[in-house]
Amino acid sequence: MNGRLRVMLDPGSAPHGQALACEVTGGGDRYTAMLGWKRTFELDLPPGTYVVRVILPSGSLLAAVATVHVGQATQISLTPEVTRPPAASPGSTVERTSGPLSQRATDNGFVGAESSPIRPWDDLAVVEAWRPDVLADAPLRKEVVVPPGFEQDAYGPDRVPLDPPLLPRRRVWVRLWLGSQTASWKDPVSVSDEGSIAVQMSTAVGPYAIQVGGPEVAWRIVCMPPAFGARLLVVSSIDPMGFDDGVHVSVTGRSPLAAAMLNYLASGQIDAAKVVGPELVDQAERLFQERRASPESAAAAGYFLLRVGKLETIGEWPEVFADRFGWLPDAQVIYAAQLLRRTGAPNRDVARERLLDAVDEGVPRYTEGLRVLVESLQALAGQDPSDQAVTHALTEVRRYAAACDWNAIYTTCWAVRPAEPTLERHSGWPLDPSGWVELPSAQNGGSNR
């Protein structure tokens, strides 16, 4: 006779908005389960002592010991580590300002930057983030402290050099792109007292990207998930290891399963990905059958199946995905990958066309897609070096690959604009007034003009 084990994870402090893989081990057996949005599950188990471990996307584990008794229910509650955006320290303040900022505005990028007069910013809403605790005596970007005795390369820790002089405050702007055009924010922009900007987008699914920059912040493009209701969070960061340059940008979609999958794939935790995978694939297929296709779920499921070598098992579904979401490069990449990996006779010609279509539509939304696109085009170019279209496409994609953050879930590049990734530092205020989007009123006290 068994007993029941009920596992609970505090929903208030769990990693937000994603499912989590969980394993229960004991007596030489291993059970897996998924903690969904309810953050709880139950298992009937033989009596004994068990270890419950939740696998976090970061690679950390939450663990607890539980003893199951015959005919009884045992409940354990796991308290995860406090999760928060990197280095969003208390004490930060954010102020939305309006009115002229011309005296302190600089411009060292964009069209005609060198000879253009500094524009007045009457028509702009600008976010200024003060980090007195961090910035008063320190550079904007935290230096990597290398203790004596460690070997390091000569060129120092800054992938993107800092712009001196270092200022005791960081001014950040954010704008929205739809394809190659800027777009209006239709949703409230929330500015918190703790140094963050948050937007939940209600815009239709499309090729959206956001761009972040500032006088002290290198311009960066971050692709938005192909999801209705995607969320954007911009916070100050002193993470010394990342691509952040002082500002951490987090975008999330609406599917907890997709978010979990993408994070597990990114951190190489394939065992955890396989716990989440079946339900994600089922969900994506079901939505397609019901004609309610979710490109977010489909893309995550596609990349999962591609990674574990099971893309063949889902039949015509990637083709339908690519046809229905022709604007989404990832759909084309996934379908092409399936064609190239088909057992027997890979369909090179159709795959080639789909990859070229993907490049025409811009950069894949997902970093995983960018990697697959680069590698697939490299393979095609290697097989036929005289294929000018492939060579050209590879050259185009390499520009993104060289400037991208390979650790990001969603494609993130240093860029002047979505179609212009750059290996030079661009910072400052954009000159093009039509490219600017005014941030709407903050929800919690911020003012706008």
Added chain:
Amino acid sequence: MTLIADRGRDGPRVHVLAIGVGSYRHLPGGVLPVPHDTLGLRQLSGPPVSARLFVEWATTRLNHPSAALGTVELLTSPGEPAGDAPALSSAPPTLPSLTSVEVPTLANVQSAFERWYAACDTDEGNVGIFYFCGHGVEREQPFLLLEDFGRSSLALLENAIDIGQTYQGLARNRAREQYLFVDACREIPFRLMEELSGNAKVLVTPKLQPDRRRDTALVFATSGGSKAYGKAGQPTQFTRALVRGLDGLGARSNGPPWLVDVPGLQRAITQQLRGDDQAPPQLPSIRGAGVGILNTLTSAPVVPVTLACRPPTAIPGASLTVSALTGAAGFQPLAVPQTQGWKFEVPAGIYTLTVDFPGGPFPPKQQSVPALPPGLLDWPVDVGS
């Protein structure tokens, strides 16, 4: 050719190729320094020691569940251990009768890779393990810099390996399990990016064909755009964590048998690198879909445990005893001396912690803890309530 082990090529075998590049002939301080800019890179002393540590693990402790050890080949620069190298802080490599090894120039690495590739290609059950430690940079792919890197300013990458494409190309090999470990930086500043002229060598060109590999992993010591670190003359942070992971910290939690698989190894490396407050930050990353088992252990791995006492001021008046609850057969209750700060190592298992306060002011406390791979760090022990 420097074969450290040659135990056969028949049937399923594990074949290992390890490369450690410390001295670079064309960098400042090398035997043939060049006048042009070589990205500001310097000579290193850790990589050859790291490669030897990895090879020592492979020759003495690798125990793959389905493939016996086949061949182990090593290339390092310098080819001979430096006589005045600092003492190692971890177990020193004890490679048998090893005096000098082949130097990892592009030509030598290409030949060694072809031998390794051919050995792996003889059987689907073979396991290929590739290890590299040295300088690296990243553009659209990560590139590994070999001993003769930097010869020509016109083609700076001519003596480097494109490990990303090489990993793709390895899909052509019959070996169904392939694990590649890359202990190198993946960073280059923008201002030097344009100087990365030329193309790095792809050791096996990818083909448009199905990837039938069952378990693969390309494990990087650091994430894209970041550095990997090591102390001069000692195994690097990553390689030490890798070998400890392979030795048991990467084992699955439901042993025995204790099986080190790829996800467990990844978590073990991540935890060790994160937990080292004395070293610069470094976060490993991984490509591939590996869930395969790299190593099996005949006994429970020893795992580190650190306890975070709440309140911490209670520690001086406390007496901590650790006793086995399940697993760890034969484990005798361990009294943890306060001088170690509640930090100890035990064979993997579930333990009962008993905390007594002979002089008060807190009541005795008992708690079960899962001391399983990759270990417990900062496990909270609340004694104040």
